[in-house]
Ligand code: FAD
C-alpha cells in the first residue's frame with residue numbers, strides 16, 4: 213500500500229448527477245469533500261440523457277401513487293415498493309433544488325414546467341431541458357464552479373481501501389502521470405454510473421465499464437439485480453461515436469412517432485395494449501423479434517417514423533443533429549434504429565440512504581441497486597434516483613457519528629489486473645449470449661471466457677485504464693452471467709430463450725469470494741447490515 217497522499221471526510225468517485233449532488237450536499241453540510249473522476253468532469257452518462265426527469269405534478273392531477281404504480285408495473289414484480297415510493301415521493305423537492313442550483317427546464321410562457329410522456333407512463337410527467345438535451349443541462353448546472361468541491365479529473369479509482377475489520381477508509385487511485393496514490397476518507401461514495409460497455413453495442417459513453425460494481429465486489433459488498441440490463445429499443449443504427457451509439461429518445465414516441473418494419477408494418481401492434489409506449493423491455497423485445505423475421509431482407513434494424521410529430525426538429529434538436537450526421541431529416545425520413553445496452557437496473561445493494569453492506573462504503577446513482585427499478589426501469593426514473601439518493605447519502609453521512617477508523621494498517625484487495633487484449637471479444641460474447649435472449653449454454657460460454665480473462669496465467673498487467681477496465685468488465689460480466697444463469701425464468705429485461713420455472717420470488721444477491729461469484733437469494737443479513 214502506498215502512503216496516504218490526500219484526505220477528506222468524504223471521497224466521491226464519479227462526477228455525474230448522483231456523485232455531484234452528493235458532493236455538493238456533503239460540502240454544504242460542512243464536510244470536506246474530494247471528487248475523483250476517471251475522465252473529464254462531465255464524461256459520464258448524465259450529460260447524454262435526453263428524455264428528462266420523471267417527477268409528478270400533483271397540481272395537474274398526477275400523484276406519487278400513480279407514478280409508483282407505473283414504476284412497479286414496469287419493474288415486473290421485482291421492485292422494492294417501499295424504497296420506490298420513498299424515492300419517487302422525494303422527486304419534486306429534488307428537482308426544485310436542482311433548479312435552485314441553476315438548471316433551466318423547459319417551461320410554457322407562464323413559467324410552468326412542460327411535461328412529456330415516455331414508455332410505461334400513464335401521465336405526462338417527464339420534465340425536460342433544451343427539448344431533448346436534459347442531461348447536458350443537468351451536467352452544466354452541477355459542474356458550475358460555485359459550490360463545486362475539489363474535483364480531480366483523470367484520476368482512476370482502482371480499489372476501496374479497507375481497515376483490518378473490513379471498514380472502507382479510502383480509495384486507491386491511478387493518477388494522470390501513471391502513479392498510484394491513496395485518498396483517506398471516513399466515507400467512500402461510489403457514483404461510477406453504469407456498465408453499458410460490457411456489451412459491443414451501447415448508448416453509454418466510454419467510461420461506463422462497471423468499475424464501481426467491481427470495486428464494491430472486491431471490497432466484500434453484496435450486489436443485486438445485475439441480470440437486469442435494460443436495452444433501449446431505439447439507438448440510432450449507423451451512428452457510433454467512440455463506442456457510444458446515439459440515442460433516439462423515447463419521448464419522440466411520446467410525441468407520436470411510431471416504430472415500423474421494412475414493410476411499413478407497426479412493430480408493436482398486438483404486443484402490448486400501450487403499443488409503442490409499452491415499457492422499454494417489451495418494446496426492445498418486439499424490435500428484436502421483428503428484426504429476426506428479416507422483413508424485406510433487413511435483419512439488423514427497424515425504423516422510427518417521426519414525420520408526423522409537430523415541430524419535430526425544434527422539439528428534438530439532439531436527435532435531429534445525430535440524424536443529420538447520417539444525412540437524415542426527422543420531418544422527411546424514417547430513422548433506422550435498433551436496441552442497444554442502455555441501463556443497469558441492478559448494482560451495489562444499498563439501503564434507503566445509499567449505505568452498502570460494507571461499513572463506510574456508499575453507492576448512489578446507476579451503480580447502486582436501491583430497489584426502485586426491479587426487473588426493468590421505468591423511463592426517466594434514473595436522473596430522479598441520482599438526484600434523490602445523492603442527497604440522501606450526503607445527509608446520512610453528515611448525520612453519522614465520526615468513526616475512528618484504523619488507517620494505520622490499511623489493506624486493499626490484491627487485485628490482479630488483466631491484460632486488455634480480449635476486451636472486444638468479451639463484449640461480443642456478452643452481446644451474443646447475455647443480451648436480449650439468453651440461455652444456459654450461452655451464459656456458460658460467457659462465464660468461461662470471463663474466467664480465462666481473470667485467471668489468465670502468471671503475472672498480470674500493471675494498473676492502467678485499459679487493464680483496470682478489462683478486469684472490471686470480466687468480473688462484473690461473470691457476476692451478471694452467474695445471476696442470469698441462476699434465474700432460469702425470464703422476467704423484465706431478462707429474457708430466457710430456455711425459460712424454465714425457478715421458484716424465485718425476489719432478487720438475487722451476488723458477492724465475490726475466492727475469485728468467483730457467489731449467488732444467494734436471501735437479502736444481506738447479519739454483519740452485512742450491522743451498520744444500519
Ligand atoms: P454517470 O453520469 O454515468 O457518471 C459516472 C461517473 O463515474 C463519471 O464521472 C465517470 O468518469 C466516473 N467513473 C466511473 N468509473 C470510475 C473510476 N474507476 N474512477 C473514477 N471515476 C469513475 N435517465 C433518465 O432519467 N432520463 C433520461 O432522459 C435518460 N436518458 C439517457 C440517455 C442516454 C444516452 C444514456 C446513456 C442514459 C440516459 N439515462 C436517462 C440514464 C441516466 O443518464 C444515467 O443513469 C445517469 O445519468 C447516471 O448518473 P450517475 O451519476 O450514476 O453516473
Ligand code: SIN
Pocket residue numbers: 261262263264460461462463555590591592593594
Ligand atoms: C430516452 O430519452 O429515451 C431515455 C430515457 C431514459 O433512459 O430514462
